Amino acid sequence: MSAPPSNAGKELKLLHYIYGQPNLDEIRGHPQKVIDLIHEFEKDYPLINVGPEKGEIITQLIDELKPKTMIELGCYVGYSAILFGDAVRRNGGERYLSLELNPEFAAVANMLVELAGLRDFVRIIVGRSDESLHKLITSGDVKKVELLFIDHYKPAYTTDVKLCEHLGAIVPGSVLAADNVLYPGNPPYLEYVRSTVEQKIEAAKEGPSQAYKTTGMTEKTVQSFVGKDDVPTFNFVGNPNLVYQSELRQPQGLRDAVEVTSKTYNVGIVGYGFSAKIFHIPFVKEVPELKLYAIVQRTPKQDDDAEKDHPGVKSFRTAEEMVQDPAVDVVIITTAPDSHFALSKLALEAGKHVVCEKPFTPTTQEADDLIAISKKNNKQLAVFQNRRWDADFVTLSKIVKNGSLGRISEFETHFDRHRPEVPAADSHKWKNKVIPGGSAIYDLGTHLLDQAVHLLGLPKRVTGFIGSSRGVTSSSYEDSFTVLLHYADGSMVTAKATVVSPEDEQLRFWVRGDKGSFKKYHLDIQEDQLKAGIMPQDKGYGREPSERYGTLTTIQNGKPVKEVVPTVEPPTYTEYYRKLVRALNGEGELPASGVEAREVIRLIELARESSRTGRTLDV
Numbered sequence: 043m044s045a046p047p048s049n050a051g052k053e054l055k056l057l058h059y060i061y062g063q064p065n066l067d068e069i070r071g072h073p074q075k076v077i078d079l080i081h082e083f084e085k086d087y088p089l090i091n092v093g094p095e096k097g098e099i100i101t102q103l104i105d106e107l108k109p110k111t112m113i114e115l116g117c118y119v120g121y122s123a124i125l126f127g128d129a130v131r132r133n134g135g136e137r138y139l140s141l142e143l144n145p146e147f148a149a150v151a152n153m154l155v156e157l158a159g160l161r162d163f164v165r166i167i168v169g170r171s172d173e174s175l176h177k178l179i180t181s182g183d184v185k186k187v188e189l190l191f192i193d194h195y196k197p198a199y200t201t202d203v204k205l206c207e208h209l210g211a212i213v214p215g216s217v218l219a220a221d222n223v224l225y226p227g228n229p230p231y232l233e234y235v236r237s238t239v240e241q242k243i244e245a246a247k248e249g250p251s252q253a254y255k256t257t258g259m260t261e262k263t264v265q266s267f268v269g270k271d272d273v274p275t276f277n278f279v280g281n282p283n284l285v286y287q288s289e290l291r292q293p294q295g296l297r298d299a300v301e302v303t304s305k306t307y308n309v310g311i312v313g314y315g316f317s318a319k320i321f322h323i324p325f326v327k328e329v330p331e332l333k334l335y336a337i338v339q340r341t342p343k344q345d346d347d348a349e350k351d352h353p354g355v356k357s358f359r360t361a362e363e364m365v366q367d368p369a370v371d372v373v374i375i376t377t378a379p380d381s382h383f384a385l386s387k388l389a390l391e392a393g394k395h396v397v398c399e400k401p402f403t404p405t406t407q408e409a410d411d412l413i414a415i416s417k418k419n420n421k422q423l424a425v426f427q428n429r430r431w432d433a434d435f436v437t438l439s440k441i442v443k444n445g446s447l448g449r450i451s452e453f454e455t456h457f458d459r460h461r462p463e464v465p466a467a468d469s470h471k472w473k474n475k476v477i478p479g480g481s482a483i484y485d486l487g488t489h490l491l492d493q494a495v496h497l498l499g500l501p502k503r504v505t506g507f508i509g510s511s512r513g514v515t516s517s518s519y520e521d522s523f524t525v526l527l528h529y530a531d532g533s534m535v536t537a538k539a540t541v542v543s544p545e546d547e548q549l550r551f552w553v554r555g556d557k558g559s560f561k562k563y564h565l566d567i568q569e570d571q572l573k574a575g576i577m578p579q580d581k582g583y584g585r586e587p588s589e590r591y592g593t594l595t596t597i598q599n600g601k602p603v604k605e606v607v608p609t610v611e612p613p614t615y616t617e618y619y620r621k622l623v624r625a626l627n628g629e630g631e632l633p634a635s636g637v638e639a640r641e642v643i644r645l646i647e648l649a650r651e652s653s654r655t656g657r658t659l660d661v
């Protein structure tokens with residue numbers, strides 16, 4: 043059998059050119075020097091590498107995503123493998139896999155990779171991309187696509203992505219970067235990664251086809267690299283439920299562009315009130331792995347319409363309709379507490395992860411049932427205890443953990459305001475109504491008790507006093523509370539909230555231990571900033587002014603010495619959603635789980651019973 047004729051004329055010339063450099067030893071081990079020499083060579087012999095402008099787009103992605111493993115389809119002479127392999131290594135990655143059909147190109151690339159000092163980092167795999175990908179994924183060598191650079195046979199872009207989808211390697215967080223989508227152009231690929239789940243389901247009805255889609259491609263493109271009769275080795279329809287976020291990135295002055303496509307967790311929000319607008323949407327938008335995908339708003343109004351506020355986001359009238367959408371991955375429930383159980387159940391049983399606003403549920407029984415349903419459906423159930431990321435609480439936690447206060451004996455935590463009348467604008471809110479899960483102990487009690495339990499663990503006994511500070515009238519609800527948590531070691535938590543507190547500076551924390559005492563006034567500023575339109579990405583968001591810092595008093599030489607403790611720069615409520623993504627990826631704990639929130643609901647039930655019966659109750 044005679045070997046096929048070599049088609050690596052100028053590529054071999056490149057090897058001679060680079061290895062013929064008189065200062066080879068100075069080049070060795072320096073990826074950028076090898077890249078510079080390829081640029082030099084290209085002045086006489088144009089090559090088909092990605093080039094510096096589009097290369098920059100990909101290196102920025104690498105800096106952002108810091109993939110452990112990056113894969114490229116189409117190595118050619120190794121320009122991109124050297125440029126991106128170096129960037130992945132610099133960003134703490136572990137390996138770069140480069141798939142190349144042509145063994146001669148792979149041989150040239152291997153020599154240049156070696157010269158660049160990346161031999162142990164870049165692995166060039168010779169063969170068809172579909173077969174190599176299949177082997178990598180089915181063998182378990184590659185479990186998921188982190189960052190995939192697609193730069194090989196144009197018709198194979200879509201089929202190779204479908205193959206990765208079919209094998210389950212494309213997961214939320216996966217990013218695809220496809221070269222040459224405008225020039226020479228790849229309309230079928232762009233159409234595929236930009237289509238909706240409905241369009242994909244429709245297209246999938248045609249079933250798998252044994253041919254490449256080449257609509258809009260030139261004859262030259264279709265015939266390059268492989269023969270015109272080439273067909274994909276596999277014919278997978280892909281996974282129509284995967285909806286991507288996809289955008290064109292085009293360097294200035296270039297006729298070509300890179301399409302950057304990410305698989306995000308698609309978020310559907312139930313309810314479009316204060317909680318959705320202030321506490322969820324701004325933070326979901328901050329996390330690249332989350333995409334605001336759908337909003338359920340029962341009755342949009344002229345001046346309050348989710349569809350108008352968020353163009354491009356799907357709009358539903360009922361949660362029942364929204365959970366039918368297979369592209370929704372996570373449902374955030376922001377409605378009144380008496381609907382939390384039914385809506386969480388609906389979403390979990392439809393196979394969605396759930397983030398439920400606090401208070402989790404009006405009863406422990408409902409919380410237990412939801413926890414069981416989430417386990418049965420193998421979906422995550424989180425509760426939005428966002429105040430764990432209040433700057434003052436993070437500061438206090440730091441002081442407690444570093445031992446400045448010694449053994450904690452008393453933890454006093456307040457949420458006091460002076461609102462002797464229900465503000466007119468708030469009168470319709472569930473917080474101000476007598477409904478299951480309504481009233482101050484559920485609204486603010488969940489925050490204060492969650493923080494206490496998060497810091498000190500579960501108490502042994504509970505005493506509750508729940509009252510109506512505005513006075514008892516026929517329509518009055520329980521607007522205030524004092525809850526005492528008794529701990530096994532003798533320490534005590536006092537959690538208080540009232541609406542009748544005519545103070546200029548409201549006490550927030552007073553925590554005393556055998557070594558020190560920490561006192562802090564004022565509530566965390568994030569909520570007020572959000573209400574004033576200051577968003578998480580804005581400068582100064584979450585940062586407390588120095589006049590609001592707390593004070594730490596310690597005993598030194600027998601005397602109390604006071605010092606100001608700067609409030610930490612908070613991770614902000616965005617951290618809740620960052621943590622959620624890590625948990626969904628299986629890389630950590632939920633930011634606040636249903637199981638943890640259930641314990642707080644139990645404490646609230648005990649506090650209410652204690653208040654009703656006048657007894658202290660065991661937990």
Ligand SMILES: C[S@@+](CC[C@H](N)C(=O)[O-])C[C@H]1O[C@@H](n2cnc3c(N)ncnc32)[C@H](O)[C@@H]1O
Nearest residue numbers: 091092116118121122142143170171194195267
């Ligand atoms: C545009 S070049 C890649 C350029 C390279 N990424 C760079 O920027 O330096 C395309 C390469 O893909 C290879 N190729 C084409 N079809 C392929 C396939 N089905 N599987 C693997 N490689 C393929 C070609 O042999 C060629 O070397």
